[in-house]
Amino acid sequence: MRALVSRAYGPLEELSFADVPVPVPEPGQVLVRAEAAALNPIDVKLVTGAMRAAIPVTHPFVPGVDITGVVTRLGEGATRFAVGEPVLAWNGVRSGALAEYVIVDTGPASARRPDGLDPQRAAALPTGALTAAALIEAAALGPGMTVLIVGAAGGLGSYAVQLATQAGARVIATGRAGQFAFLRGLGAGAVIDHTAAEVAPQLLNLFPDGADVVIDLANAGPRLERSADAARVGGRLVSPLGGPSSFARGVQAIYTGTVPVPGRLDALAEQAARGALRVVIGATYEFADAPQALIDLATQHSQGKVTITF
Numbered sequence: 001m002r003a004l005v006s007r008a009y010g011p012l013e014e015l016s017f018a019d020v021p022v023p024v025p026e027p028g029q030v031l032v033r034a035e036a037a038a039l040n041p042i043d044v045k046l047v048t049g050a051m052r053a054a055i056p057v058t059h060p061f062v063p064g065v066d067i068t069g070v071v072t073r074l075g076e077g078a079t080r081f082a083v084g085e086p087v088l089a090w091n092g093v094r095s096g097a098l099a100e101y102v103i104v105d106t107g108p109a110s111a112r113r114p115d116g117l118d119p120q121r122a123a124a125l126p127t128g129a130l131t132a133a134a135l136i137e138a139a140a141l142g143p144g145m146t147v148l149i150v151g152a153a154g155g156l157g158s159y160a161v162q163l164a165t166q167a168g169a170r171v172i173a174t175g176r177a178g179q180f181a182f183l184r185g186l187g188a189g190a191v192i193d194h195t196a197a198e199v200a201p202q203l204l205n206l207f208p209d210g211a212d213v214v215i216d217l218a219n220a221g222p223r224l225e226r227s228a229d230a231a232r233v234g235g236r237l238v239s240p241l242g243g244p245s246s247f248a249r250g251v252q253a254i255y256t257g258t259v260p261v262p263g264r265l266d267a268l269a270e271q272a273a274r275g276a277l278r279v280v281i282g283a284t285y286e287f288a289d290a291p292q293a294l295i296d297l298a299t300q301h302s303q304g305k306v307t308i309t310f
Helices: 041-048 119-123 126-139 155-166 177-186 199-206 221-228 264-273 287-299
Strands: 002-005 016-019 029-039 066-074 086-090 101-105 110-112 146-150 170-175 190-193 211-216 231-239 252-255 281-286 305-309
Touching: 002 287, 029 086, 029 119, 029 126, 029 287, 041 287, 066 101, 066 119, 066 126, 086 101, 086 119, 086 126, 086 264, 110 264, 119 264, 119 281, 119 305, 126 155, 126 211, 126 231, 126 264, 146 155, 146 199, 155 170, 155 177, 170 177, 170 199, 177 190, 190 199, 199 221, 211 221, 221 231, 281 287, 287 305
Parallel strands: 146 170, 146 211, 170 190, 211 231, 231 252, 281 305
Antiparallel strands: 002 016, 029 066, 029 101, 029 305, 066 086, 086 110
């Protein structure tokens, strides 16, 4: 089969296609013929080695963690899906989704692809929607609460805005001026231009007591302290990227990532299939152009997800 391969840590320009053996599913796994994949920032970091200390990979390495396709072979005891059934999955950081055939675990990080959910949108769902759902759960959002979402226009942010709105919270989203209508269309009640001035003072001009929760999808480490300034006294800052263990004024720090709770991806896929959860695709590339897609992901600001079609 054909796969996009990283042979050593290095620049994205060194990625190349190679013919590699079709993998064989182990117990509890299925083999999937890929129809579409989606890219995530972690793909870039795994290829370049930016995360080698925390998440080392074995070379040759095939990037890609979001996949959808049709089951072609079952591993021993893999009874959840049938051959010929369409599925979607968050594949963790195993090697990887940018290949014609992909191994998928049959646990909670995978789901049957429901009728009405096309391959592109299915591929764009797992990492972003699962992570957003985990962040909203950790934030303990509820009706009447105010949440500031920093980095709201990206693939993850677009899901976070929608799920926070579904939870009954009032959403204030950050974005560029040209993204205001898009963010309001996702459910944001107010939008802040993060390119015009610091976000926290702008938020405090709207809500002098601060937001109940700040969900920061863009910053990490000490930079989160500026975002925490937008939270009320005793509020919460939630992030998937990591940072200080606590903040001034009693603002609680909560860190979480992609959490495949049983049934969660199935429910999110059903929402997307019936139009209750919008899947935003900012760009689509053919598999032959996957190296350029990763370069563009690393160097350009994308609104929504980047997908690859096979």
